[in-house]
Amino acid sequence: MTGVLECDDLTVRYAGNVALSGVKISVPRGKMIGLVGANGAGKSTLVNALAGWSRGRAIVTGKVNLEGQGIDDLAPHERVTRGLTLVPEGKNIFVELTVDENLELVRPPRDTNGRHIFSIPDVFDFFPRLAERRHHRGAALSGGERQMLAVGRALLAGPRVLMLDEPSAGLAPRLISDLLSRIRLLVDRGLPVLLVEQNVKAALKVVDHLYLLERGRIVGEGSAEIMAADQRIVEAYLGTIAAGARA
Numbered sequence: 001m002t003g004v005l006e007c008d009d010l011t012v013r014y015a016g017n018v019a020l021s022g023v024k025i026s027v028p029r030g031k032m033i034g035l036v037g038a039n040g041a042g043k044s045t046l047v048n049a050l051a052g053w054s055r056g057r058a059i060v061t062g063k064v065n066l067e068g069q070g071i072d073d074l075a076p077h078e079r080v081t082r083g084l085t086l087v088p089e090g091k092n093i094f095v096e097l098t099v100d101e102n103l104e105l106v107r108p109p110r111d112t113n114g115r116h117i118f119s120i121p122d123v124f125d126f127f128p129r130l131a132e133r134r135h136h137r138g139a140a141l142s143g144g145e146r147q148m149l150a151v152g153r154a155l156l157a158g159p160r161v162l163m164l165d166e167p168s169a170g171l172a173p174r175l176i177s178d179l180l181s182r183i184r185l186l187v188d189r190g191l192p193v194l195l196v197e198q199n200v201k202a203a204l205k206v207v208d209h210l211y212l213l214e215r216g217r218i219v220g221e222g223s224a225e226i227m228a229a230d231q232r233i234v235e236a237y238l239g240t241i242a243a244g245a246r247a
């Protein structure tokens with residue numbers, strides 16, 4: 001295994017119901033890796049299992065490695081301390097606090113070795129809209145601004161690798177491509193990103209490599225170029241593009 005974050009034979013069961021089965025993925029240094037699949041395919045189950053938590057009583061087996069070290073026995077907060085950062089679906093901000101306060105609350109990592117270090121001015125450089133809204137409370141932000149704030153908070157924690165669970169949920173198409181291209185800039189600065197995305201068309205524009213998850217199993221993977229031509233991806237997610245190309 002050579003990625004910054006890897007898992008092998010990762011399996012998650014909920015009361016006998018298998019939500020994830022024998023999953024192997026790798027997130028290499030400086031790459032953006034996409035994970036797509038239909039509703040209920042197991043995408044959130046996978047990133048949550050990597051982060052060390054589950055929404056219910058789950059039995060998790062298999063191996064998870066961060067920088068070559070097994071982290072299977074670590075609690076979620078210990079994984080965060082090691083630099084494995086997840087922005088979960090539904091954001092992760094304090095709605096009663098201002099943008100500034102949300103950012104100031106994040107404790108930077110003690111051990112900066114191998115971490116991607118960002119300051120609050122860096123966050124404002126990546127998301128200028130947040131700087132304009134810095135005195136507004138989380139509750140007053142739009143969906144896109146909340147997502148930027150959630151990502152900004154994750155950056156301040158000094159990630160080794162950043163996992164994003166459907167950052168585009170609820171955003172207008174123009175905002176989706178803007179957000180994803182800003183995240184791509186972070187990757188180009190070296191930060192490895194695992195992106196769970198329902199908008200496959202938008203994901204294919206920014207990721208290096210894509211995994212396709214169906215009913216808890218990885219059923220396809222490849223470069224963005226190869227996966228954009230994969231029959232299953234075209235039929236399930238890019239139908240209108242294919243139809244447009246034929247017209």
Ligand SMILES: Nc1ncnc2c1ncn2[C@@H]1O[C@H](COP(=O)(O)OP(=O)(O)OP(=O)(O)O)[C@@H](O)[C@H]1O
Nearest residue numbers: 014019038039040041042043044045046055056057
């Ligand atoms: N707490 C839970 N208890 C029991 N089953 C669960 C639980 N959470 C998820 N599941 C099941 O695990 C499977 C995968 O769900 P998951 O939410 O990971 O899918 P997803 O691909 O993220 O879907 P979506 O895009 O709708 O969020 C589904 O069959 C779901 O019903």
